[in-house]
Amino acid sequence: MRRVFLLLLILLSIGVVNAFPLGYDNYKLIDAIPKGNIVDDRVYEDKVIRIEFDDFTGKYPQFTLRNISNTPLTILWDLCAFVDSTGRSQGVIRSNIPFLDRGKPVPPTLVIPRAFISEVMVPLDSIDYDGGWIVNNSIPKEAEQTLTIVLTVEQGGKQTTYMFTFESVMASRGVLVEGGTFTMGDTWGGGDSDERPTHKVTFTYDFYIGKYEVTFDEYDVFCEATSRDKPSDEGWGRGARPVINVSWWDAIAYCNWLSEKEKLPKAYDSDGNLLDKDGRITIDPSKVVGYRLPTEAEWEYAAKGGNKSEGYKYSGSDNVSDVAWYSSNSGSKTQEVGKKAPNELGLYDMSGNVWEWCSDWYGSYSSSAQTNPYNSTAGSYRVRRGGSWINSATFTRVAFRLYVSPSCTVYNLGFRICRTVP
Missing domain, CATH: 2.60.40 (Immunoglobulin-like)
Incomplete structure (x- = not known):
């Protein structure tokens, strides 16, 4: 009452x-x-x-x-x-x-x-x-x-x-991204060599991606439920700020926990392989039912606005300050999610605030057209995307790529969740 x-x-x-x-x-x-x-x-x-x-x-x-x-x-x-x-x-x-x-x-x-x-x-x-x-x-x-x-x-x-x-309407709420075809990579020119060659990518399925980066509030509930130590907030505050100091393994553990909570098949096995609805290893993201990290291609497609893309260099604008917390405006710390303008799909902070883990291993691009791509070839580094509060505007471009060891935890790296539409 x-x-x-x-x-x-x-x-x-x-x-x-x-x-x-x-x-x-x-x-x-x-x-x-x-x-x-x-x-x-x-x-x-x-x-x-x-x-x-x-x-x-x-x-x-x-x-x-x-x-x-x-x-x-x-x-x-x-x-x-x-x-x-x-x-x-x-x-x-x-x-x-x-x-x-x-x-x-x-x-x-x-x-x-x-x-x-x-x-x-x-x-x-x-x-x-x-x-x-x-x-x-x-x-x-x-x-x-x-x-x-x-x-x-x-x-x-x-x-x-x-x-x-x-x-x-929680930070993890999924925004629908309809399947389609887009050009992946640096279509503007002047980008780094690993953003080329540009190539066509087609999604034959729809997927949901987090409207916001996962917040401390959400991640702390997971830690309490699983008796994990809560990651440091560097003294900036928790709440609706994006969670930081989480490894790739921490991020997929959160995804599996969320899947189990909602009685969905887990998306990852103990080795970090993607799993289909029957628990079998798969390299096709369209076959994964549970919550997971977006693939690198899904991330870039969503950041560029999906099938509503207006071709912006940053996620939602050609003016970086409209959409991103970065070195020039962040006050040298993370900011609460959703305070900048969203992109064409209604997604926030895909440029800036914190880097975001992707499912893929890092690798070079091919000029060949791809369908439902996911780089499952084991390497030393996992992909991270989006730039962060400590980086210059260059790093927040939607085509910019970076990589890091999956065991790394750092004060400008978090994640958002994704799920294939059943």
Whole structure:
């Protein structure tokens, strides 16, 4: 319930045109934590609103509500609920209710006319106690998950139920890249020798690629779930900044963990080979079902805008500052994902911020046309793409290539995830 308000507040905070507050019949949501961006601000008969938010890293949601009517308004906590994307319903409890009273009815809250109330909503199944409240927040930490809050109020003897649905649009959310043909390599001239010869590449399949680079928030959940040490953030902060100091092996372990979480076949074996849906080694990315790193060709195709490409030198613009954090504007550190302009497909930070691991071994180009390419020939280095906060603009060009040992961890190298459309 409190979360309903919270989310509502969130909506408010984002509000139509990112404006607060958001009004509903007899009350207004004045403020909310966490913050987010309204994806669709239309209000339907059941008051469904799509809200975009990143990982919620606080203890629990908070909201501020104001009774804007002339009569008292009662919040009926026992008729409020959270419903997650699996359809599982949880009751709610106010955070100031003693832990020992968790299973008892929650007294309603009376809000007098024109009064404000600040409240915390806690889903019942998300509470532990160890000398104090420990709340495992229920806001989805995965892409395309939803949370519906059922808010029931009573006024003048009449009960009204509102339903608010919020959609989680996480950093790992996939953007669809439709198959097609493009010219891979330096088509502008002046690039390095390993960007040539240019050659035609055709994809016979569609794939999803991360809208953003994987963030510390997302990667830290993986570390906690697998008892791994969390990588250093170099003192710059974690949250929505891209994860750094992760090796190629760390990146594919994250991909396999994400696949297992979603009950998908793993994309990699213990030697780093790609696997098909039956667990057999394959060199055809179209046969891989689970989450994985993009191939080098997939990465460049997506960075260039896929079948919507406008031919930019950087990912989304010919003006590097529009789309990239690099040596001249980064402040000598990573920046939160998604703060620069996206490219033609809606992908962020494919130029700059951090280098990104690709699946392939590094190798020389051939002039021959290729279909669904993936360099599986073992070597000493894996491909990394995109440039970073510490590099000059040259390194952030979409055709620029670099390589590094798969065991390397460094403060300007991260990754984004990819998945073949089934």
